[in-house]
Structure formats: C-alpha cells, structure tokens
Amino acid sequence: YQKQGSGYGYSGVRGLNALLATASTETAAPVILGQRLRRGSVGSPRGASRLVGDSLAILKRLVPAAGARVLVRADSAFYGHATVAAALTAGAEVSVTVKMDKAVKAAIAGIDEKAWTGIRYPQAIFDEDTGTWISKAEVAEVPFTAFTSRKKTERVPGRLVVRRIPELNPQDTDQPTLFDTHRFHAFFTTTDPEVLDTVTADQTHRGHAVIEQVNADLKDSALAHLPSGRFGANGAWLVCAVMAYNLTRTAGILAAGPFARARTGTIRARLVNLPARIASSARRIRIRLPQAWPWQQGFERLFTAV
Structure with a gap:
C-alpha cells in the first residue's frame, strides 16, 4: 500500500504491473527482450506498441535477417491497431487472439460446417485408416480484415483461425440444447497459409502461453518482491x-x-x-x-x- 504507483488492476489485487516481451524458438527457451514497469491500474495494452517495436529492433540486431521469420504472438488484451501496426512495420507477422465482437462473431457464423478439422487435443484419438484426429476440438479459418472501423490504409488483411470446443457447462441446464453448442477461441494472423496451415497456425499460436512460464520464473526469483516504495x-x-x-x-x-x-x-x-x-x-x-x-x-x- 505504500508503494508509489500501486493500484488495483483487472486481477483485483493491489500492486504494480510489469509488461514483458520475450523471444523463443522451437529448440530454445525464451529470453526477455524488453520490459516496462507500469502503475497497477493501467490497462494491459498501455505502451505495448512501443515495447513491440523496441523488442523487434533488438531482435533484428541479434538474429541475422536472412531467412529469419519472426511471429509476434499475444493474447486478446493486445489486439489493437497500434500493437499490430508496430509489429508489421518492423517486418514481423502477427498472431493475436481477438475479442469476440460483432465482426468476429459474424465471421465465425459464416464458416461452412464441412470446413472444420479435428486436431490433436486432450482425449483425442488418431485414426490410422483416415490419417486424421478424432477429437472434440476442431479448427477452421476464414479470410478476415482487422480494424475495418478505421480508414482503408489502416485496415489489416489476414485470416481468422477459429478453434471450437463443445460447451461442457451450458448456462441453461433445465432445457438441454437440441444440437451441440460450442465455445469458440479465435485469433487473427497475417501469416502465409502455405507457411502455416490452419492446424499448424493454431498449434503455433497456443505456444504464446510460454510467457506465463517466464512470469512464474521471475516471481520465483527477483520479482517475488519489489523492495522499494519508489x-x-x-x-x-x-x-x-x-x-x-x-x-x-x-x-x-x-x-x-x-x-x-x-x-x-x-x-x-x-x-x-x-x-x-x-x-x-x-x-x-x-x-x-x-x-x-x-x-x-x-x-x-x-x-x-x-
């Protein structure tokens, strides 16, 4: 309570807010490229666009540019034009979880039922005869243009990749639904479908949760306590x-x-x-x-x- 800048954030806990940007590969654990300490009541995307730009500039100096593909992954708190534009300007692709607004819901509703593909997920079974996964989780994609409320030069074309899972806890338990209802998890990506197909794009995007391991690592060491009131x-x-x-x-x-x-x-x-x-x-x-x-x-x- 005596710390300067402390406040209540979305978690309901009083404290400060640290924002991190990490870089990782398929074979190496993540390292931290940039950090910002912010007051506790600040929104998650505050300062994210500058942090993304600075971190990608650092990464460009560390990794040879030839043949290096960089993908910026983030959750829905960072789905905004400023952050996405900063990544694209720096030459990176994006894979960002989207908020379920009207445009996203309309795009999901327009997906053909035959377009859904089973993926490897908890309790999935691999069918050797068909070479496919029999799973409750399925993915599909649809072309999507982000930020259509902005002027045309600021709109970002890409694709919306959607993962659906049967709703196991329906709100109305007194009247069961006639058909299975689903929970949808969608993200927007600018990657080339020939580089990352629908299934691979979904697997790759789920890897953005590696940041939580870094957060836990830091809280297990120096960030267990911020020592000063200043x-x-x-x-x-x-x-x-x-x-x-x-x-x-x-x-x-x-x-x-x-x-x-x-x-x-x-x-x-x-x-x-x-x-x-x-x-x-x-x-x-x-x-x-x-x-x-x-x-x-x-x-x-x-x-x-x-």
Missing part, C-alpha cells in the same frame, strides 16, 4: 531481474543437455548454488566438488565456455 527504484529492480534471468538462461544454454530448456530456478540450484569449496595450493586455486555429482558434465561445459 516507482523508479522498482523499475530499476525489474531491469536487474531481467538481466539476471537472461544471464541465467545463457548459463543453461552453455551447460547444454537438460539445462538448455530448464527453468532458471533449476539452473541456480544445480549450477550456481554449488556444494563446493575453493582451495588454494601451490599458488593455484582449485574448486573442490563432490564425487559422483550428477551435474558434473553440465558444469564443466559451462566452466570451460566461461
């Missing part, structure tokens, strides 16, 4: 927390093996907080580690690289 000091604390996270992730990559994708808490417990002692003999410093230590090879790879 907003600027807590902003600096967030920057230091991000630096520590990225350095720890780098240590895991250098150690390779199981550490390449391990949580930072695991890396700290097994490679940083060592059960070792330093000994000096004949003007040489030696580090003495326990015998039959299971993380010896990973530590040696990290030590050699550093």
Whole structure:
C-alpha cells in the first residue's frame, strides 16, 4: 500500500504491473527482450506498441535477417491497431487472439460446417485408416480484415483461425440444447497459409502461453518482491531481474543437455548454488566438488565456455 504507483488492476489485487516481451524458438527457451514497469491500474495494452517495436529492433540486431521469420504472438488484451501496426512495420507477422465482437462473431457464423478439422487435443484419438484426429476440438479459418472501423490504409488483411470446443457447462441446464453448442477461441494472423496451415497456425499460436512460464520464473526469483516504495527504484529492480534471468538462461544454454530448456530456478540450484569449496595450493586455486555429482558434465561445459 505504500508503494508509489500501486493500484488495483483487472486481477483485483493491489500492486504494480510489469509488461514483458520475450523471444523463443522451437529448440530454445525464451529470453526477455524488453520490459516496462507500469502503475497497477493501467490497462494491459498501455505502451505495448512501443515495447513491440523496441523488442523487434533488438531482435533484428541479434538474429541475422536472412531467412529469419519472426511471429509476434499475444493474447486478446493486445489486439489493437497500434500493437499490430508496430509489429508489421518492423517486418514481423502477427498472431493475436481477438475479442469476440460483432465482426468476429459474424465471421465465425459464416464458416461452412464441412470446413472444420479435428486436431490433436486432450482425449483425442488418431485414426490410422483416415490419417486424421478424432477429437472434440476442431479448427477452421476464414479470410478476415482487422480494424475495418478505421480508414482503408489502416485496415489489416489476414485470416481468422477459429478453434471450437463443445460447451461442457451450458448456462441453461433445465432445457438441454437440441444440437451441440460450442465455445469458440479465435485469433487473427497475417501469416502465409502455405507457411502455416490452419492446424499448424493454431498449434503455433497456443505456444504464446510460454510467457506465463517466464512470469512464474521471475516471481520465483527477483520479482517475488519489489523492495522499494519508489516507482523508479522498482523499475530499476525489474531491469536487474531481467538481466539476471537472461544471464541465467545463457548459463543453461552453455551447460547444454537438460539445462538448455530448464527453468532458471533449476539452473541456480544445480549450477550456481554449488556444494563446493575453493582451495588454494601451490599458488593455484582449485574448486573442490563432490564425487559422483550428477551435474558434473553440465558444469564443466559451462566452466570451460566461461
């Protein structure tokens, strides 16, 4: 309550609001490209467009431009023209969950019933005869132009990919429905259908939840507590927390093996907080580690690289 800038956000908890942008690949755990500390009552998309632009500029310096495809994934809080335009201007594609407004509902209603395809989902069964998944979850797509309320030059063409799941908890239990009712989860993407088809696009978009693992990782370390009553000091604390996270992730990559994708808490417990002692003999410093230590090879790879 004494922290400068604290307030009640959408979660109903009083505190501050941290916004993160991460980068990840299919083989590497995410690293943090940018961060912003905001007051607690601020809306989620506040400052997101600038953060996306800055983060993509950083990524462009880190990754060779030739052949590198960048996809910006986000949830519905960031479905807005400013954020999407910032990503497209920087040369990236977007995959953003949409809000179920009238335009989106109309587009979903226009999808042909034959267009739905079963996907691998919890409790799905693979039919070897037909080579398809028999699943309660299905996906389909339809051409869609985002932000049609804006002028024509600011409208963004793409496609709306929709996943539907049978509604297991209908609101009216006294009068059952004649047909199955569904819950719909839709997202807007500008990716080429030849690069990401409907099923692959859905699988790829669901991976945006990796940000929650990063949030949990930070809350398990430096962001368990913001130590100061001053907003600027807590902003600096967030920057230091991000630096520590990225350095720890780098240590895991250098150690390779199981550490390449391990949580930072695991890396700290097994490679940083060592059960070792330093000994000096004949003007040489030696580090003495326990015998039959299971993380010896990973530590040696990290030590050699550093």
